[in-house]
Amino acid sequence: VPREPKKHQRTLITGVIGADTHIVGNRILSMALEKAGYKVVALGALTPAEEFVKAAVETAADGVMVSSLYGQGELDCRGFRDLCVEAGLEVILLYVGGNLVVGKQPWPEVEKRFLEMGFDRAFPPGTRVDEVIEKLDADFAARETGRERAAE
Amino acid sequence: MNALLIDFGSTYTKLRAVALDPVRILACGQGPSTVASDVTEGLDAALADLESRMGALPDFEHRLACSSAAGGLRMVTVGLVRELTAEAARQAALGAGARLVGCFAQRLTAGDVADTESLAADLVLLAGGTDGGNSEVILHNARTLAAARLSCPVIVAGNRAAAGEAAAALEAGGKTATVTENVMPEFGELNIEPARGEIRRLFIERIVHAKGIDRAAGQFDQVLMPTPAAVLEAARLLAEGAGNEPGLGPLMVVDVGGATTDVHSAARGEPARAGVVFRGLPEPYMKRTVEGDLGMRHNARGILAEAGPDGVAAMTGLERSRVEAMVDGYASEAGRLPGDEAERALDFALGHAAVRIAARRHAGTIETVYTVNGPVTLQRGKDLSGVGTVIGTGGVLAHGDASAHILRAALAEEREPFSLRPRQPRLLLDKEYLLYAVGLLASVAPEAAVRLGKLHLQNVEEEEEHGRNFLAGG
Numbered sequence: 023v024p025r026e027p028k029k030h031q032r033t034l035i036t037g038v039i040g041a042d043t044h045i046v047g048n049r050i051l052s053m054a055l056e057k058a059g060y061k062v063v064a065l066g067a068l069t070p071a072e073e074f075v076k077a078a079v080e081t082a083a084d085g086v087m088v089s090s091l092y093g094q095g096e097l098d099c100r101g102f103r104d105l106c107v108e109a110g111l112e113v114i115l116l117y118v119g120g121n122l123v124v125g126k127q128p129w130p131e132v133e134k135r136f137l138e139m140g141f142d143r144a145f146p147p148g149t150r151v152d153e154v155i156e157k158l159d160a161d162f163a164a165r166e167t168g169r170e171r172a173a174e
Numbered sequence: 175m176n177a178l179l180i181d182f183g184s185t186y187t188k189l190r191a192v193a194l195d196p197v198r199i200l201a202c203g204q205g206p207s208t209v210a211s212d213v214t215e216g217l218d219a220a221l222a223d224l225e226s227r228m229g230a231l232p233d234f235e236h237r238l239a240c241s242s243a244a245g246g247l248r249m250v251t252v253g254l255v256r257e258l259t260a261e262a263a264r265q266a267a268l269g270a271g272a273r274l275v276g277c278f279a280q281r282l283t284a285g286d287v288a289d290t291e292s293l294a295a296d297l298v299l300l301a302g303g304t305d306g307g308n309s310e311v312i313l314h315n316a317r318t319l320a321a322a323r324l325s326c327p328v329i330v331a332g333n334r335a336a337a338g339e340a341a342a343a344l345e346a347g348g349k350t351a352t353v354t355e356n357v358m359p360e361f362g363e364l365n366i367e368p369a370r371g372e373i374r375r376l377f378i379e380r381i382v383h384a385k386g387i388d389r390a391a392g393q394f395d396q397v398l399m400p401t402p403a404a405v406l407e408a409a410r411l412l413a414e415g416a417g418n419e420p421g422l423g424p425l426m427v428v429d430v431g432g433a434t435t436d437v438h439s440a441a442r443g444e445p446a447r448a449g450v451v452f453r454g455l456p457e458p459y460m461k462r463t464v465e466g467d468l469g470m471r472h473n474a475r476g477i478l479a480e481a482g483p484d485g486v487a488a489m490t491g492l493e494r495s496r497v498e499a500m501v502d503g504y505a506s507e508a509g510r511l512p513g514d515e516a517e518r519a520l521d522f523a524l525g526h527a528a529v530r531i532a533a534r535r536h537a538g539t540i541e542t543v544y545t546v547n548g549p550v551t552l553q554r555g556k557d558l559s560g561v562g563t564v565i566g567t568g569g570v571l572a573h574g575d576a577s578a579h580i581l582r583a584a585l586a587e588e589r590e591p592f593s594l595r596p597r598q599p600r601l602l603l604d605k606e607y608l609l610y611a612v613g614l615l616a617s618v619a620p621e622a623a624v625r626l627g628k629l630h631l632q633n634v635e636e637e638e639e640h641g642r643n644f645l646a647g648g
Contacts, residue, residue, distance in 0.1 A: 033307070041545045061306070063361040068451060068543065068550065080258045081307035081361050092546045 032084040032162060035077050037065030040098035044091035047120065051087065054151040060158075071098065075105045078114060085115035085158065088141075093124035096135065103140025115161055117154070119145030176200065176232050177619070179611035180217070180239035180394055181401055182387055183207055184246070185432075185509055187216035189224050190611040191232070197622040199606060199630060201227040209243035214390040221393075237394035238614040242401035244385040246273035247377055250295040252319075253279055253357075254302040254311050259332065261455055262357035263301040266331065266366035268462045270373035271403025272297070281311055282318045291323045296381045298326060299369060300340065303333030305359045316340035320347025327376055331357045331369040352376070364456050374399055404613030405429060405567070406438050406462050411612060412565075412627045413440035416620035422628070425563035426536075426596060427609065428529050428584050430570050432471035432508050435528045437536035437584075438462045443556025443594075450540065450551045457556045463536045468528040470521065470570055474504040481527035489523035492516055497523075511573075525570035525580040533584035537595045553594070559586060561596040565631060567604035577603055578634040601634035 036052045038045060045067040052064045063081055065073060074086050086106075090098060099118060106114050118141045123132050129146045136144035143157055175194040180187070189203040203224025208216035225231050249272035253260025260279035267274055275293045278286050290298070298319065302312035312332040319328060320343050327350040330337045337353045344351035355368035382388050382397045399407070405427060415421030424441035439461050445452055467476030478486055478501050487494040500520055504510060512518045538555025566572075566581035578601060586595040608630055615623035 030306070041543050041550075043545050043547050043550060068453070068545075068552065076255045076258060077361050079308060080255045080358070081304045082309070083307075 031059065031061045033061040033063065033081050034158075035063050035065065035074055035081070035083045035086045036089070037069035037074055037087075038067045038089045038091070039069055039071060039074070040090065040092070040094055041068060042090055042092045042094070042098075043067045044089075044120075047091065048089040051089070051151055051154065054155065055087070055158075058155045058159075071102050071105055074102075075109045075111065078106070078111055079109050083114065084162065085117065087154075088116070088118045089120045090118065090122055091120040093121055095120060095122040099136065099139060099141070101139075106140075115158075115165075116141045117143050117145070117158070119149055119154070121147050175619075176234050177236040177238070177615055178234040178394070179614045180220075180237070181404075181610050182209060182213065182216075182239060182241035182243040182397070183401065184243055187213075187220045188607065189220045190606075190608055191224055191228065191234070192611065192615065192622075192626060194235075194619055194622045197625045197629065199608065199626070200232070202606065203227065207243050209241075209386060212389060213243075213387050214393070217390045217393055236615075236618045238617065239387075239394050239397045240399050240401045240404040240610055240614055241382070241385070241387055241397055242273075243387065245294075245296075246402075247271060247373075247381060247400040248273055248275045248294060248296045249299060249373075250274075250276040250290050250293060250297075251278070251299045252282065252301065252315055253332075254308055255279060257455065258361075259301045259303065259358045262364055262366060263299050263331065263369070265364065265458055265461070266357050266369035267299055267373065268464060269366055269403075269406065269458060269460060270370045270377075271400030271406065271462075272373065273400075273402075274464065274466075282315045287318055287322045290319075295324075295326050296384065297373060297376060298324065298328045299373070300328055300330050301332040301357045301369075303336060303356075304361050305334040305356050307333055307361075309333050309336030309339075312336050312340050313343065316343040317347075320344045320349055322347075324349065326350075327352065327380065329354060329369060329372050329376070331355065331372070334359070362455065364458060366458060374403070398614060398617060401610050402436060402462065402464075404610040405436070406460055407613035407616050408609040408623075408627065409438045409440045409565075410460050411616045411620060411623055412563075416616070416624050419621045419624040419628075421624065422563045424558075424561045425565060426533075426558060426561050426584065426599070427565045427567060428533060428571070428581065429609075430525055430528050430532075430566075430568040430580075431469055432569065433466075433469040433473055435465045435468040435532040435568075436462060437465075437532050439536065439556060439558060439561070441556060441558055441561050443538060443558055445553050446557050446560055447551075450553050450557075452554075453552050454554045457538070461536070461556065463532070465528075465532045465535060468532055470524055470528065471504045471508050471510060474501045474524055477501075477524050477527050477531070480531050486520075486523045486527060489526065490516070490519040492519065521570055522576055522580065525577075526583045529566075529571075529580055530583035533595050534590070534593050537593055539592050539594060541592060555594070557594040559594050559597045562599050563602060564596055564599045565602045565604060565609070567607065567609050571603060572605050572607055581634065602631040603634060605632050606630050
């Protein structure tokens with residue numbers, strides 16, 4: 023049986039969280055995501071956590087891509103999943119990436135901290151956009167399969 | 175060519191007879207507001223008043239009306255996120271001249287529905303979701319409204335993917351529903367004109383009749399819009415100009431009434447300085463805000479609460495307890511005019527505070543955020559600092575003492591550098607209450623309407639001397 027074509031274009035929210043003005047990487051990511059077929063709602067720099075969540079509610083987004091490059095990401099991202107749960111977005115896919123912490127800390131520890139905060143994936147500095155898109159496609163495909171199984 | 179411009183107000187029926195070539199006011203007439211019984215009585219009385227001033231009534235080629243009688247255009251708005259589609263729906267309704275009696279966000283609760291039923295709305299505007307975005311909430315709200323005891327029409331202006339189903343759900347519940355474009359088709363994109371147009375269409379086709387204003391239909395051509403929409407239209411026209419008549423450029427109108435203080439701006443309001451970052455929902459070029467807690471009579475208590483009774487009392491030179499007692503009395507005296515020195519002083523202080531607070535709420539703000547790259551200036555709302563004209567209208571600004579000083583309260587102040595109010599505009603006063611007439615005339619003779627406004631709005635300098643004398647004397 024041939025698979026049905028994708029039912030709808032998936033929507034992603036992108037933005038740079040907190041008092042962070044580094045917009046370039048986030049813009050490159052947003053453009054690449056659009057090219058890969060996603061509908062992107064780009065909130066830009068200096069975006070408070072609440073604004074990501076409000077935008078995700080209104081647009082019924084499938085995922086949120088949080089960038090942070092100034093080392094304060096841990097503070098800004100604390101409670102992000104809780105905000106989503108409060109807003110009724112329990113299952114939304116959450117990615118975070120950039121220079122997430124200050125100083126030289128081993129990446130596995132940093133990653134673990136952000137996963138414990140409720141992010142589905144965290145990416146270190148220097149991650150290629152292709153890699154992010156691969157992971158996104160795979161995560162969405164896995165969710166689709168999970169839903170189909172649950173429906174059977 | 176002459177035009178008769180009618181305002182069916184909540185207290186008075188007002189008439190302005192205008193000659194179009196050359197444009198000028200011929201006479202003004204006034205009668206009581208009789209919408210509650212028979213609208214024709216008030217109109218006949220106003221026409222008789224007009225006739226007594228003119229000798230005989232000329233032929234009028236145009237007879238146009240606006241109305242704020244019978245409670246104005248009472249609207250309830252519903253959206254999803256308070257700062258997003260719920261705000262866009264609010265902006266659409268305010269821009270259409272509505273009086274907002276209820277604004278809801280997210281899923282309507284049983285309590286919200288009970289409120290809506292008791293608010294006796296003339297119209298409900300239902301938004302929610304960007305196009306292709308959330309459809310669940312607007313459908314939930316449509317079904318909830320469908321089951322409610324509501325007889326007014328519902329305009330659906332939400333997620334395009336769900337609008338048809340929402341309207342069908344409403345119709346299945348016996349409601350009248352129409353669909354128009356989403357007030358926010360994309361995240362952060364404001365699209366309120368189609369909803370405004372639909373509100374106006376329903377106002378003309380249904381609500382004028384429902385309120386009984388069309389009983390006097392033989393005496394005029396059409397009720398075109400709610401009065402606040404006519405004032406907003408005048409603001410737009412006077413800013414932009416028409417035909418060969420140039421406009422005044424970006425401007426702001428402050429309208430101080432007995433129950434509310436309205437502020438209108440015709441200005442883009444984008445950041446004026448380089449390097450300022452705009453945050454939040456884009457602002458409509460034509461923006462109207464209504465302060466329901468700031469009114470000279472019915473809501474004088476609200477002014478006192480917001481401005482602080484001590485500050486208001488200090489401005490009047492009266493004891494605080496006396497000011498509070500006077501203000502309490504005003505709440506039930508909608509038509510009261512100031513009788514003695516103390517009441518004139520209190521009107522001055524109340525008007526000053528209402529204008530200042532309403533202008534501050536209407537204008538945008540800037541805030542400095544410190545980032546690792548240095549400070550960044552964030553702007554929310556409209557930057558009106560460069561606006562070239564501020565027009566004052568409404569009782570205390572039209573008839574009060576020292577109205578120029580009251581209007582000045584709308585301007586930027588050194589002690590509030592973060593409020594983006596006009597810095598050095600020219601100040602004009604609508605002494606003859608004709609902004610509504612300019613707005614109505616705009617639909618048939620826009621060029622003449624611009625000239626009418628420019629001719630009769632008074633430059634404040636003429637008022638200054640009188641104001642200084644008043645302040646010095648009392």
